[in-house]
Amino acid sequence: MITIAIDAMGGDHAPQVPIQAVNQAIDKYPQVQFKVYGDQTKITPLIRTDQRIEVIHCDEIIDNEDDPVRAVRTKKESSMVKAARAVKEGEADVLLSAGSTGALLTAGLLIVGRIPGIDRPGLMPVIPTISSEHPHLILMDAGANADTKPINIQQFAVMANVYARQVLNIERPRVGLINNGTEASKGSQLSKEAYALLSELDSIHFVGNIEAKNLLNGEIDIAVTDGFTGNAILKTLEGSVKSLVSLLKSTFKSGGLLTKIGAFLIKNPLKNTLENLDDSKQGGAVLLGVKAPVIKAHGSADEEAYFNAIRQSIHVIESQAVVQITNYFSD
């Protein structure tokens, strides 16, 4: 039986969305049980069945306004901290939350704890590409670390490689280092040293440097970089897609009758296309490098996105990705 600890109070639509997703998953996945952390008076009426769902009441909530480190240290009765503690104590296998990213990373680090041998865990989203042959791009680190050393980037590559193989079933993932040019001699002090460390690794298929303009075309499966750059790239992607969609909308809105008819005719195919860019289909971003998977769903996740994150949580546990990572670094 797989046990998922749900921080039911995290996210813009908590606890409704997490609970709806749990209700949906309970039928679909008989091998799974849930420990749901949060305000019992709000949660209990939403739950469809008490089979394999246990609600653990929590008095506190950590929100986006809280200072992450202080909140995790002081709000001991919060849903996020109690869910993380359940994972740490082996009462649950994986932690899922749509709450504050900073607090969740902190809870992962301070409560769940690092895998021995890993200096810094990394945050790993799976981003949809425009390639039908290679539809996934793993980005690591997308922001768990503000300051990164070359050895951290090497470890990110190893962890992401295990994930790509075990969870995404990519046989021989192509790993690229994000850099300001493709030549081996290019880059910052950090990226040059990371390049050397990645070249030394036999366990990964390192294909060299990649420029950020080529991330979405399916050239590589895994892009590793420092957490500051990775965070900027992820947010630039998010912002540019949003900006483009809003530009398209205002173009159609301000156009004449023919434009409006045209927009009506392409609406559905366009919607399908844009949905392919929605990374919540893959679930959430995984904090890898801690003793149990910690998965961050989007704060704005709807029921479907949250359900995808539950499916992903199950998949990560069943694939034994964290076990493999732990074994790798214990050698």
Place this chain on the structure above:
Amino acid sequence: MITIAIDAMGGDHAPQVPIQAVNQAIDKYPQVQFKVYGDQTKITPLIRTDQRIEVIHCDEIIDNEDDPVRAVRTKKESSMVKAARAVKEGEADVLLSAGSTGALLTAGLLIVGRIPGIDRPGLMPVIPTISSEHPHLILMDAGANADTKPINIQQFAVMANVYARQVLNIERPRVGLINNGTEASKGSQLSKEAYALLSELDSIHFVGNIEAKNLLNGEIDIAVTDGFTGNAILKTLEGSVKSLVSLLKSTFKSGGLLTKIGAFLIKNPLKNTLENLDDSKQGGAVLLGVKAPVIKAHGSADEEAYFNAIRQSIHVIESQAVVQITNYFSD
């Protein structure tokens, strides 16, 4: 009289595009003369008039395959090096090239030379936003430096501020520091120290940290960051716009008859919208911090884009932006 040194052999369509743009500019700007560097046998037949156009023959070309530093040091007879030397020796006021970015940055640094008091020049593109009220975003440094110190970021802000005021006529440019969160306490060691230095400056209107997802919505006029992150952001933007456009195209192409009719009806308004995202309307990216402006046009620039870069070159000289920067740092 303003003298523009043109590296006519740089870019994908050299020397045709640069010369066509020069031909167009010579009538429009009577206050301008051109020194055109490159292969005389190719250039002379393309030139429409020899009024205010001087062709200086060059035997060599620096291309994108060349190692930038070695090429600038050894290819003394190349069009780029000779054009840069003309600027250095006061025979021209500004250097314009669509050639190798790396080589042009090197030529700017090694030949034109730094302004005293400026540690590292920065590369500054002007990026179109989706805000009609604030249509321009200056990004600095977009990749002149692989490794950046806090003081460099402070100097980028001062230089970009002068450019925004003098060239883009923004009265009180809002300067933001790209960071992994908006709180003042956020960020890497580098961004925290840069934050402190930016806060100390009375000469700029520093509005604090900005996340990369909000760069295109007009919140700020100038985004400063280290050159590695800035390069990744610029390239992510480039790649995501390209990917989205290619997705739209394949959506329309693979759709049924109604989708195709719809696509036909929205084609022109969509084209206009996407053209607004084309940063070549602003000209090229400016290397600021060297003794004379060095302007990099896109390698793929067409005649119009190159003409825009000529117009921008004139504007930068007439606005005396570099003189003002020099005065600021000489105090």
